[in-house]
Amino acid sequence: MENKTIITISRQFGSGGREIGKKIADQLGIPFYDKELIEIAAKESGMDKELFEEDDARTSKGFRLLGALGYSLGGPLSTITELSLNDRLYLVQEEVIKGVACEGSCVIVGRCADYVLRDRSDVLNVYIHADMEDRKERAVHSYEVDERDIEGSIKKIDKRRANYYEYYTDRKWGRAENYDISINSSTFGIDGTVEIIKMLAQKKAL
Amino acid sequence: MENKTIITISRQFGSGGREIGKKIADQLGIPFYDKELIEIAAKESGMDKELFEEDDARTSKGFRLLGALGYSLGGPLSTITELSLNDRLYLVQEEVIKGVACEGSCVIVGRCADYVLRDRSDVLNVYIHADMEDRKERAVHSYEVDERDIEGSIKKIDKRRANYYEYYTDRKWGRAENYDISINSSTFGIDGTVEIIKMLAQKKAL
Numbered sequence: 001m002e003n004k005t006i007i008t009i010s011r012q013f014g015s016g017g018r019e020i021g022k023k024i025a026d027q028l029g030i031p032f033y034d035k036e037l038i039e040i041a042a043k044e045s046g047m048d049k050e051l052f053e054e055d056d057a058r059t060s061k062g063f064r065l066l067g068a069l070g071y072s073l074g075g076p077l078s079t080i081t082e083l084s085l086n087d088r089l090y091l092v093q094e095e096v097i098k099g100v101a102c103e104g105s106c107v108i109v110g111r112c113a114d115y116v117l118r119d120r121s122d123v124l125n126v127y128i129h130a131d132m133e134d135r136k137e138r139a140v141h142s143y144e145v146d147e148r149d150i151e152g153s154i155k156k157i158d159k160r161r162a163n164y165y166e167y168y169t170d171r172k173w174g175r176a177e178n179y180d181i182s183i184n185s186s187t188f189g190i191d192g193t194v195e196i197i198k199m200l201a202q203k204k205a206l
Numbered sequence: 207m208e209n210k211t212i213i214t215i216s217r218q219f220g221s222g223g224r225e226i227g228k229k230i231a232d233q234l235g236i237p238f239y240d241k242e243l244i245e246i247a248a249k250e251s252g253m254d255k256e257l258f259e260e261d262d263a264r265t266s267k268g269f270r271l272l273g274a275l276g277y278s279l280g281g282p283l284s285t286i287t288e289l290s291l292n293d294r295l296y297l298v299q300e301e302v303i304k305g306v307a308c309e310g311s312c313v314i315v316g317r318c319a320d321y322v323l324r325d326r327s328d329v330l331n332v333y334i335h336a337d338m339e340d341r342k343e344r345a346v347h348s349y350e351v352d353e354r355d356i357e358g359s360i361k362k363i364d365k366r367r368a369n370y371y372e373y374y375t376d377r378k379w380g381r382a383e384n385y386d387i388s389i390n391s392s393t394f395g396i397d398g399t400v401e402i403i404k405m406l407a408q409k410k411a412l
Contacts, residue, residue: 012383124393127382174381174382174383175380175381175382176333176335176380176381176382176385176388177335177380177390179382179388179390180389180390180393181387181389181390181393182382182388183386183387184383184386184387187386187387187410188406188410192409196406196409199405200394204393
């Protein structure tokens, strides 16, 4: 593709969102980043050394670093007086996401990437959901979730994703208005959904 | 089109959802129903005469009619001991929506049609939203909303739609998971969104 294609994917657990993202990236020949890869990149970035260093003056250092990262301290983190390890990890991940989006076309799954890149107009933000029956099957076969209470486990993981998203953004996870497009992968199938997103990314880039 | 195409559209106020629905119906040459047309159909159906008749024994009559309409009284209306005029209108509209969907291809905007037709597998449920700036412009130019507090007025109308939906269904209005597809009409434009929905309706029908 000639135009830059940056696609972020948020997804319900078991909706196939990660698989869909990976297929899109492979078919378009562009890099793919998910939670694990972003965490690794953050930890390898060097930026983390200062952020993660144990320090008695953690708070002031944290805030100095926030300043260095260009934070106005007016965002959702402004009320935090001591930055937790998770908050610091989030900040480095945010920089990693902005960095890879700057470099060129890519697919990014999870990590509030839609929110992190909200000021860019060349990003297609996608949310993938699916019918509970399909999610249960995927949870058992692909993620080896305990069969005794699959639905409970699925809801717990979604709840964790929602909490993470709502803590770091000012939005509600899973609300259609956060995304350019939301798709039920049960309606169109994994490959059907891949085709739709590729087509829409092209439409948006025009 | 050879296959049956039933499309329901839910929409934020000012998102262009009604216009999009009308264009799809016109281009596919199939009937279009919105709130006004469904209300007229309900009032002309004859069914309303008994439902809307002033009656001292309104409650028992209401429940007899619920029974006649096939209600198990296990749904969201089961806790209502006296049916309001709105509840009775809802019930008749529900029958109208089921009826037009039975007759053949159509586009239905609003009136919880996605929920009413939830047991049919041949329906494409769509939610349309848009960026606030576009909604404000549409509100002023197409709907003559008072310019002094456009955003407040838009939010109030959305709130009314959400309340209506959440009163008659067990779902949250505007959550992606209610719909097969949710689209930001600001991203793709009105005609772009029309094209996407037509294409997806065809994909679903295959």
